[in-house]
Amino acid sequence: MDKQQLIDCHERIKPFIHNTPVLTSRLIDEMIGANLFFKCENFQRMGAFKMRGAANAIMQLSNEQKEHGVVTHSSGNFAQALSLSAKSLGVKAYIVMPDSAPQVKKDAVKGYGGILVECESNLNAREQASKKIVQEHGATFIHPSNDDQVILGQGTACKELLELQPDLDYVVTPVGGGGLIAGSALSAHYFGNNCKTIGGEPFEVDDAYRSLKSGKIETNSSTNTIADGLKTQLGDRNFPIIQKHVEEIVRVTEEEIVSAMRVIWERLKIVCEPSSAVALAALLKKKEELENKKIGIIISGGNVDVGKLPF
Amino acid sequence: MDKQQLIDCHERIKPFIHNTPVLTSRLIDEMIGANLFFKCENFQRMGAFKMRGAANAIMQLSNEQKEHGVVTHSSGNFAQALSLSAKSLGVKAYIVMPDSAPQVKKDAVKGYGGILVECESNLNAREQASKKIVQEHGATFIHPSNDDQVILGQGTACKELLELQPDLDYVVTPVGGGGLIAGSALSAHYFGNNCKTIGGEPFEVDDAYRSLKSGKIETNSSTNTIADGLKTQLGDRNFPIIQKHVEEIVRVTEEEIVSAMRVIWERLKIVCEPSSAVALAALLKKKEELENKKIGIIISGGNVDVGKLPF
Numbered sequence: 159m160d161k162q163q164l165i166d167c168h169e170r171i172k173p174f175i176h177n178t179p180v181l182t183s184r185l186i187d188e189m190i191g192a193n194l195f196f197k198c199e200n201f202q203r204m205g206a207f208k209m210r211g212a213a214n215a216i217m218q219l220s221n222e223q224k225e226h227g228v229v230t231h232s233s234g235n236f237a238q239a240l241s242l243s244a245k246s247l248g249v250k251a252y253i254v255m256p257d258s259a260p261q262v263k264k265d266a267v268k269g270y271g272g273i274l275v276e277c278e279s280n281l282n283a284r285e286q287a288s289k290k291i292v293q294e295h296g297a298t299f300i301h302p303s304n305d306d307q308v309i310l311g312q313g314t315a316c317k318e319l320l321e322l323q324p325d326l327d328y329v330v331t332p333v334g335g336g337g338l339i340a341g342s343a344l345s346a347h348y349f350g351n352n353c354k355t356i357g358g359e360p361f362e363v364d365d366a367y368r369s370l371k372s373g374k375i376e377t378n379s380s381t382n383t384i385a386d387g388l389k390t391q392l393g394d395r396n397f398p399i400i401q402k403h404v405e406e407i408v409r410v411t412e413e414e415i416v417s418a419m420r421v422i423w424e425r426l427k428i429v430c431e432p433s434s435a436v437a438l439a440a441l442l443k444k445k446e447e448l449e450n451k452k453i454g455i456i457i458s459g460g461n462v463d464v465g466k467l468p469f
Numbered sequence: 470m471d472k473q474q475l476i477d478c479h480e481r482i483k484p485f486i487h488n489t490p491v492l493t494s495r496l497i498d499e500m501i502g503a504n505l506f507f508k509c510e511n512f513q514r515m516g517a518f519k520m521r522g523a524a525n526a527i528m529q530l531s532n533e534q535k536e537h538g539v540v541t542h543s544s545g546n547f548a549q550a551l552s553l554s555a556k557s558l559g560v561k562a563y564i565v566m567p568d569s570a571p572q573v574k575k576d577a578v579k580g581y582g583g584i585l586v587e588c589e590s591n592l593n594a595r596e597q598a599s600k601k602i603v604q605e606h607g608a609t610f611i612h613p614s615n616d617d618q619v620i621l622g623q624g625t626a627c628k629e630l631l632e633l634q635p636d637l638d639y640v641v642t643p644v645g646g647g648g649l650i651a652g653s654a655l656s657a658h659y660f661g662n663n664c665k666t667i668g669g670e671p672f673e674v675d676d677a678y679r680s681l682k683s684g685k686i687e688t689n690s691s692t693n694t695i696a697d698g699l700k701t702q703l704g705d706r707n708f709p710i711i712q713k714h715v716e717e718i719v720r721v722t723e724e725e726i727v728s729a730m731r732v733i734w735e736r737l738k739i740v741c742e743p744s745s746a747v748a749l750a751a752l753l754k755k756k757e758e759l760e761n762k763k764i765g766i767i768i769s770g771g772n773v774d775v776g777k778l779p780f
Contacts, residue, residue: 200738201738
């Protein structure tokens with residue numbers, strides 16, 4: 159994927175996304191000993207960066223494809239992102255979700271105009287359900303993270319950040335399925351001035367960290383983390399980009415995630431998901447190496463039930 | 470206080486404050502049936518609008534007065550605001566606080582460079598302690614809300630909001646000591662285009678509501694509200710301004726405050742104090758009268774212990 163594709167993607171999705179604000183905090187800067195710029199994708203439409211990739215993926219379909227709709231399986235932010243993007247573009251979105259998913263997530267999808275398709279809570283069931291919709295309706299399957307158009311879309315948050323702060327030394331993102339970090343690394347490469355990309359990943363779901371070490375895609379045997387957006391699996395579209403363009407992936411404990419989340423809430427005064435705090439946790443962990451650096455952080459999302467907080 | 474005083478005040482304090490961002494939410498707009506613009510003073514330095522009035526009050530002192538420092542009694546945001554403003558201006562700040570105040574608030578004052586003076590937890594003790602500092606050190610007493618220079622400073626948040634959104638129909642603020650609503654009402658009067666000012670006040674501390682009804686300053690016999698920033702008493706400097714320029718004060722229940730606070734946290738994705746939610750609660754209460762109006766809301770502050778939330 160080249161620079162022009164990122165530029166075209168950004169122009170294409172601009173009418174459907176917010177150029178989200180960038181916040182700073184003197185107190186957090188003092189904690190790290192560096193200058194941090196928080197790109198607040200929690201303020202994005204539907205509350206997460208996923209809106210960017212979903213909008214781009216749908217817009218790249220042919221008119222005939224759009225007529226038959228799109229389908230994905232997700233119980234997270236991509237379900238809402240695809241629903242809202244599709245609605246904005248006049249396209250049907252079928253969302254396959256396990257019947258065990260929280261009612262609030264099912265309602266959110268329906269609220270954004272998605273067509274909810276419930277299935278059993280296992281990988282095979284959701285793949286079968288998706289396949290059936292593709293066959294019956296001719297819908298196009300869009301993967302939440304392992305898709306070139308999705309990766310390009312997710313990269314536009316980092317592009318916007320670099321437009322405001324062109325001389326960042328680092329950009330830091332959480333690592334889940336790999337779409338955000340791959341897209342961000344491409345933007346850092348093409349639009350930064352020697353800007354390096356760092357990932358934060360929970361020890362409990364460290365498939366990307368281990369994949370970088372071994373040189374092949376590793377899987378997680380369990381997904382016991384509070385960072386529920388990061389339980390997803392690295393893919394074969396984003397992994398090569400991560401191999402080529404990501405400097406390092408830093409693993410963090412569950413305690414470090416909760417502690418960083420509290421810093422963001424109390425110091426930056428914003429509501430973010432546990433997944434978003436993983437990036438700051440990674441920075442706090444390696445702050446000795448970051449003295450006086452200019453660092454961008456993507457706050458990935460803010461969809462959280464404030465009645466169920468870890469503090 | 471005239472228009473030029475507000476303009477001069479704003480220019481004076483600009484180097485010491487943030488021009489805070491204004492956020493919007495389609496979902497909240499749909500809930501109210503109007504267009505809302507949230508002026509996020511939770512992102513202000515030290516986390517609340519109080520920074521504005523404190524900075525202005527200190528800057529208006531003579532050099533001789535500045536040499537002897539300033540004193541206030543507050544266990545809330547004004548304590549931190551006066552400490553940080555004074556530090557930024559090279560002035561000593563004595564902060565009288567009850568010894569029963571939470572350690573986190575005492576630490577915050579010290580962290581911002583204030584000189585903490587503890588006293589017993591009653592009005593007489595704190596007034597005596599303040600008087601003693603005035604006598605011994607020659608410090609100037611600055612009231613957290615009942616002071617012309619403080620009122621002018623607090624009004625600059627609404628002035629900034631009107632610079633972005635000149636045709637607001639309403640501006641809404643919480644009502645505590647009265648500094649914010651009086652300053653906002655002045656700005657709405659001088660810089661708005663027929664912009665009316667509405668206050669939100671908890672039923673539990675409805676001194677301003679009752680004062681407007683009776684035409685004289687009323688007091689609260691108890692202060693049993695979650696909106697801890699609003700327990701303070703209306704004063705003789707801000708009450709005449711409120712009488713002249715405030716359209717209405719809307720009272721809200723504790724349940725309505727918590728419910729509005731949850732909307733702000735979950736929909737707007739920001740951390741705000743219960744006091745800030747009182748303004749949105751007031752709007753939700755009278756939404757029938759506000760259809761299709763453009764409304765500014767001052768989110769007054771974000772200093773809250775996220776480990777002690779009402780939801």
